[in-house]
Amino acid sequence: MPFLKESKLLIAVSGGLDSVVLAQLCHALKFDITLAHCNFKLRGKESDLDENFVLKLGDKLDVEVFVENSDTETYAETEKLSIQMAARELRYNWFFDLAENLNFDYILTAHHADDNLETFLINLTRGTGLNGLTGIPEINENIVRPLLSFTRDQLEIYVNENNIKWREDSSNASDKYLRNKLRHQVIPHLKEVNPEMLQNFKNTLEHLNDSADIVDESVNSVSKRAIDAIDEHQITFKISEFKKVNNSKAYLFEMFKEYGFAEWNDVVNLLDAQSGKQVFSKTHRLIKNRTHLILTYRNDNVIQSESVESYTIKEGDKKFEATFGVLLFDETDTVSELSMTTIFVDKDKLEFPLLLRQWKNGDVFHPQGMNGKKKLSKYFKDEKLSIIDKENVWLLTSDDKIVWVIGMRADNRFKVTENTEHILKVTLQ
Incomplete structure (x- = not known):
């Protein structure tokens, strides 16, 4: 990634093996780096020791370190999120704020090939579309993951050969979370069956991403024909264009999945429903209006018979x-x-x-x-x-x-x- 050489970089550092390796490598390459550490206050003294470790790492590398302390449990309760999702939201919101306010070009995270496999399996077990099976993107807007092609074993070899110290998160040993269960109980067996699994998985991701590109091209083509009008309040789609394709449900899924819809049979049924029929997600609604589908934001305040402003x-x-x-x-x-x-x-x-x-x-x-x-x-x-x-x-x-x-x-x-x-x-x- 030669573009990183000329960029101002913010590196997310937990103190764990992956992020410490990333920081050390970027420093060795003389990149312009700053470290960012989130203390989620979830493991008491251990969390504070992680913070101190990252601060000392910054001193050793002679780079600036930003630290954010978050009351993760309160945030999770307020926002009705799991602890893991709350921590992720807090972490990335803070990274984005730092990048915007201090003009960092890219945010670097230390995801590696094993993380990619775990994410793939998590999405597979929960049910997902093609995009959920294409893996963690190496570059996603201003987020870059330079270690994605390396395995954890390779990172361990690097720290051992270079006598690099790092912190082990004790929560990684617990099988409380699905990711850890897969990491400890499933993936080792898969690697035992096929030692080349991670390389084969990488090849599979390349094929899936190629297929995803073809799907995107086809969806974009149908989308251009189907969209009849767009304004700040709504997007109007011609129903006839969805009926021309072989698999209407697939195209409807790809076109409307980002708006939070889940009842896909109900969405498909809109094509032949009476005018006025609606399907809701948490944020949007899709309405059958004669020969069109109208996508708009959900407005629960509009109840004509009961509430008139x-x-x-x-x-x-x-x-x-x-x-x-x-x-x-x-x-x-x-x-x-x-x-x-x-x-x-x-x-x-x-x-x-x-x-x-x-x-x-x-x-x-x-x-x-x-x-x-x-x-x-x-x-x-x-x-x-x-x-x-x-x-x-x-x-x-x-x-x-x-x-x-x-x-x-x-x-x-x-x-x-x-x-x-x-x-x-x-x-x-």
């Missing part, structure tokens, strides 16, 4: 800033051409304060330019609004009568006539 606008207010834009109110003597963003109403027909609110089921209005009244739900259906579109509809009302379906249609009951004396212009900016 509203604001009041007093007489004389000239400007009101809302989540969807800015409403401007101006008295005028003339009426220009109507538009989606500007209406003119008879001010004397209004009762202040006006109410700005989201629509709710049962709302009825008198669409300007039409005779009679119409339910908003029917109007939205005729206008072919999606569920997302409807959730973003706001109304300007007077005495519970709709004055304007904002950005769409004004109400006939407040239109300007030849008898109007005071005209109010309302503009959505």
Whole structure:
């Protein structure tokens, strides 16, 4: 990795064999390095001894050392994470902060070939897609793992030949965690069956990564054809494109897995479901809307029948800033051409304060330019609004009568006539 020679590097050092070897090698190569050590406060005095060891290592190598002390157990409880996941999150969040604030080009971690095999087996036992079987990436954005092609046995030979001291984490001896069980009870048997296992595993990863590249190319091709529209709120996909491929489920999985969906049969069933059917993940939802699927963030606050947000606008207010834009109110003597963003109403027909609110089921209005009244739900259906579109509809009302379906249609009951004396212009900016 010649690019490391000219880079400012932050090395994650626990004090264990792997990270100490990485620090020693980078120092021997005269790289520009700084050490970073996380004390998770999980092993009492032993954790503090690890910290002291890393500080002394920094002195020996004559490099700067950053230390972070974390209350891992409290964080895990607060965030509802396992201790291992909490420690990982705390560690990487801190590394990223250091890299950003102090302009480190890369964060180096000491993962090696045995770690890669363990991660592969963990993902395999838990169930995963192809990406979960392609191993730990050697370079992932600004994280680099220079030791990934070396085995732990090779690292042990290096420290023994060079008389390098390191710290053994006592928790590594426990089989409490799945990784340790695999490390102590499974992998040794696999290596006994085939001493060349790690090399063969490396070859297998290369083949799987090659296959993953082919899959990505195919998924990207379908994705380009399927995506109909993208904005800051949603992505719209053409259902017809998913039905053209041989395995819709596979493409849906690859396209939507990063959004946290898990019930893949339900996602597939959306292709033939009634319009309005939804599937949820913890963060997103996928909605069937006629001939399209709409992907958007999950919004549990939008329950039209139970919760309607509203604001009041007093007489004389000239400007009101809302989540969807800015409403401007101006008295005028003339009426220009109507538009989606500007209406003119008879001010004397209004009762202040006006109410700005989201629509709710049962709302009825008198669409300007039409005779009679119409339910908003029917109007939205005729206008072919999606569920997302409807959730973003706001109304300007007077005495519970709709004055304007904002950005769409004004109400006939407040239109300007030849008898109007005071005209109010309302503009959505």
